[in-house]
Amino acid sequence: MTTLQAPVRPQEPTSVETRGGRRGRRTRERTNWPLTVALALASLTVLAPLYVTVSMAFKTSAQSVDGNAFSLPSPINFQSFADAWKLTRFPVSFGLSVAVAAITVTLTLLLSSLASYAIVRHWSHRFFRWSFFYLLGAMFLPFPVVALTQIKLTALTGLDNPVGVGILHAMFQLSFSVLLYSAYLRSIPIELEESARIDGASTTQIFRRIILPLLSPMNATVGIFAFLASWNDFMVPSLITANPSLQTLPVVQNIFQSQFGTNYNVAFASYLMAMAPTIVVYLIAQRWVISGITQGAVKS
Template sequence: MRSKTNWWLTALLAVLSLTVLIPLYFVVVTALKTPDQLGGSGFALPTEVRWENFADAWRMTNFPRAALNSALVTVGAVVLTLLTNSMVAYAIARNRHRRFFRILFIYFVSALFVPFPILMLPVAKQTAFLGLDNQAGLILLYVVYGLSFNIFIFTAYIRSIPRELEEAAVIDGASTWTVFWRIIFPLLMPMNATVGILTCLWAWNDFLLPLVIVSAPEAATLPLVQHAFQGTFQTNYTVAFASYLMAMAPLLIVYVFAQRWVISGVTQGAVK
């Protein structure tokens, strides 16, 4: 019975993997074609490989500057998210018996159900008024908008950590600040990896928030400059897909090196 179940599960996973592999194959094949080859089957291999698509994408998007902007925003958002969200979650998790912190937890979690388009225009006007229509404003907004979900998963994990560890440190003379950074924060590494990867994916690939917030063209991130391939009457698909592959490569490298921590964080959070 178990072998039959495993067989069906393997087959199901193989079929579901096609939902990722087939679009990825289509992107790679299109990025290597010439515009004249797009008229045939989209899944056919290119008869003539055109590597110049990547050079054109590099030049048309000013890829180094856009990638640097995306990297600054992504790294800043990840670092600030891990430092601030974990502290807020720790304060809530260890004080859930108090009414104020229970209400605070509900308030943060309820923000998950507020769609961003409702807040889009007020946030755009406010950031412009405060002079935060740049990379710094993007970093702050990613930290704030990720707070609800991150607190939700951080709090559940922190509550599984025995209080005796903290009590022993307090008896030895450690302050609350020392307890968090010396004991709790190192134990949060699986969750930190999970939150860090999710924040990294969000900040690197996001298009709507930079479109609304960023005003200066020189501060545009990769998704914004890739919008340049969309013309009034047509789209340069071959160069656009080459640009998408170039933008996807750094995240694939990050995930390859961090996947074991991500999977560990997800499974531990689910069990505990």
């Protein structure tokens, strides 16, 4: 009498063997050396100027003109920061730059989000569709082309001051911001709004309670771009602001350049102090910036 035996199943690899196999596959993956070298070289274009800025800021006047910008400061000098603080009236000019940037970011977020929402949700109407193309066309219009007109208009309306500079910064950021918002809004399902309208919500309530919270990543992205553009701008405030005592930090820093030379160590110290807020703001909001750029780029 024969006994039935269960078929022998092939022995599955243990967890150790599985992990070992995966680890082996990982180790066999080849490094993309051309891409790695290209990224390393690209990073040098940012790290090298940053190193020169930090190094020059801590040098003395004699060390800053020795002809070697990459040499280390010896000894380390902090007097350059004190001189830059006094010469640029740093608290005043810094406060004016913050005020202009705040006006720019606030107006950019408000106007761009509202305009983009109207354009995307009424794309079938010719007026809104051509308004979008009109705003995109403004991206190719540089400020020097309309500089004289803007100077005349701001003088006539009494906006030849930091408030006018902030408004102009927001207007020139409007085209790019609408482009980003429009791409992001198209990825938001319209069914969310339709269900809210069935419940009796108005357009204002839908935008404020549904759309605006969903725009948080893009708000951070647009806000960072608007802040950086306003903070680093030299041409607009230098041409628009009539009162020299109300100039922003980038314009005030021009005092270090004279007819016969530049006070390099003090100039770089002021550049480093002005650059610190932008680095801090970007490091805090970089994950929202990356999320806002990538999300909405691929249609789901």
